[in-house]
Amino acid sequence: MQLLSTKLNFVKTSATAQIHNLILKKQEAGEKVINLSVGEPDFDTPQNIKNAAYNAIKSNNTKYTSTGGAKQLKLAIANKFLNENSLNYKMNEIIISSGGKQVIFNALLATLNENDEVIIPSPYWVSYPDMVTLCGGIPKIIQTKMENNFKLSPDQLKEAINLRTKWLILNSPCNPSGSVYTKKEIVDLCQILERFPHVHVLSDDIYEHVIYQDLPFYNIPQVYPSFKSRTLLVNGVSKSYAMTGWRIGYGAGSQHLINAMTTIQSQSTSNASSVSQYAAIEALQGDQEFIQNNKIIFQTRRDLMLKILNQSDYIKVIKPMGSFYALPSIRNLIGKLTPQKKIISSDKDFVFELLNETGVAVVPGSAFGAENTFRISYAVEKNLLQEACSLITNFANNLH
Numbered sequence: 001m002q003l004l005s006t007k008l009n010f011v012k013t014s015a016t017a018q019i020h021n022l023i024l025k026k027q028e029a030g031e032k033v034i035n036l037s038v039g040e041p042d043f044d045t046p047q048n049i050k051n052a053a054y055n056a057i058k059s060n061n062t063k064y065t066s067t068g069g070a071k072q073l074k075l076a077i078a079n080k081f082l083n084e085n086s087l088n089y090k091m092n093e094i095i096i097s098s099g100g101k102q103v104i105f106n107a108l109l110a111t112l113n114e115n116d117e118v119i120i121p122s123p124y125w126v127s128y129p130d131m132v133t134l135c136g137g138i139p140k141i142i143q144t145k146m147e148n149n150f151k152l153s154p155d156q157l158k159e160a161i162n163l164r165t166k167w168l169i170l171n172s173p174c175n176p177s178g179s180v181y182t183k184k185e186i187v188d189l190c191q192i193l194e195r196f197p198h199v200h201v202l203s204d205d206i207y208e209h210v211i212y213q214d215l216p217f218y219n220i221p222q223v224y225p226s227f228k229s230r231t232l233l234v235n236g237v238s239k240s241y242a243m244t245g246w247r248i249g250y251g252a253g254s255q256h257l258i259n260a261m262t263t264i265q266s267q268s269t270s271n272a273s274s275v276s277q278y279a280a281i282e283a284l285q286g287d288q289e290f291i292q293n294n295k296i297i298f299q300t301r302r303d304l305m306l307k308i309l310n311q312s313d314y315i316k317v318i319k320p321m322g323s324f325y326a327l328p329s330i331r332n333l334i335g336k337l338t339p340q341k342k343i344i345s346s347d348k349d350f351v352f353e354l355l356n357e358t359g360v361a362v363v364p365g366s367a368f369g370a371e372n373t374f375r376i377s378y379a380v381e382k383n384l385l386q387e388a389c390s391l392i393t394n395f396a397n398n399l400h
């Protein structure tokens with residue numbers, strides 16, 4: 001009898017892990033690598049948040065909390081929704097988990113029956129399709145267009161929905177494209193959804209605070225209040241407060257769904273780390289200047305990246321309006337040769353040759369469902385970013 005479950009037949013090892021192994025190999029060999037493949041802010045967690053964690057330990061807040069999260073953190077989250085999004089959530093409509101990732105996993109496990117479909121606009125965050133598959137559902141990938149800033153159109157949504165559709169996953173600002181849906185675009189999607197009341201929306205708002213040029217952030221319940229009960233908001237402190245390692249995410253939705261998710265969490269991981277929960281209370285209630293400062297830093301880096309990449313005639317990049325990623329197209333480079341006569345026949349070839357020849361690490365777009373693109377993360381210091389982008393542009397210009 002085979003040891004491993006057949007579920008694993010459909011789950012891929014992530015492309016980011018492959019890149020990571022290659023980076024380690026190069027670093028072990030003493031070679032310089034500029035890593036633009038990371039999915040986390042390069043800033044330290046703010047001191048006030050760290051202090052809150054020290055205090056939690058000193059005060060012995062180190063025991064189990066309620067499965068769905070400590071009451072004080074739920075209150076802080078409810079206040080965040082009220083103050084920042086004008087949304088009213090009760091404590092029993094909120095769950096706290098070990099990262100936004102676990103919130104999504106809990107939701108899918110709690111709701112998907114065999115062959116239920118989940119609409120995932122592509123490019124997408126790498127984990128969505130595999131999570132859907134692991135939970136027994138079918139990911140229905142809808143390819144968005146670069147000309148449409150990689151956003152799902154109402155017509156595409158209408159065409160994708162059928163009687164088995166359980167969820168639509170929307171991620172704005174988006175990892176990996178950096179696209180942000182406008183209020184009007186959300187309204188247009190909601191008008192389609194209105195005709196299909198059996199479809200729920202998982203709104204992944206984890207990059208809510210990484211948004212540029214004073215563009216307002218909108219999610220579905222803010223724009224279309226009648227959809228609040230069919231939407232699960234997913235958010236967390238990882239990206240906004242440079243707290244990726246603390247593992248605190250939260251979800252807000254109908255009491256019915258949150259109860260089911262809490263039941264699953266109670267039989268798997270129980271509560272998220274108590275110390276991290278106390279740190280997250282300070283993140284949400286303390287000084288918010290960190291967020292504003294980071295936006296400015298990220299926007300400056302974004303502009304620098306765009307300026308350099310646009311110097312290549314072969315790379316096409318859409319201006320990202322949020323998150324700290326961009327997804328340049330290298331369609332014009334497919335079929336070309338490196339100076340060492342290696343053919344670039346896919347985005348993977350491009351990324352691996354780029355890493356081998358220049359020491360710059362990015363991620364193949366195919367990992368996000370976007371062939372012939374690559375994802376660049378500009379969560380790195382400005383001088384390194386400048387050097388890396390120049391190396392990318394030179395590498396592309398020297399292909400023939």
Ligand SMILES: Cc1ncc(COP(=O)(O)O)c(C=O)c1O
Nearest residue numbers: 039099100101125175236238249
């Ligand atoms: C789009 C998106 N959603 C959710 C997550 C999960 O974040 P975390 O589990 O760290 O809260 C990530 C992390 O990379 C992400 O990019």
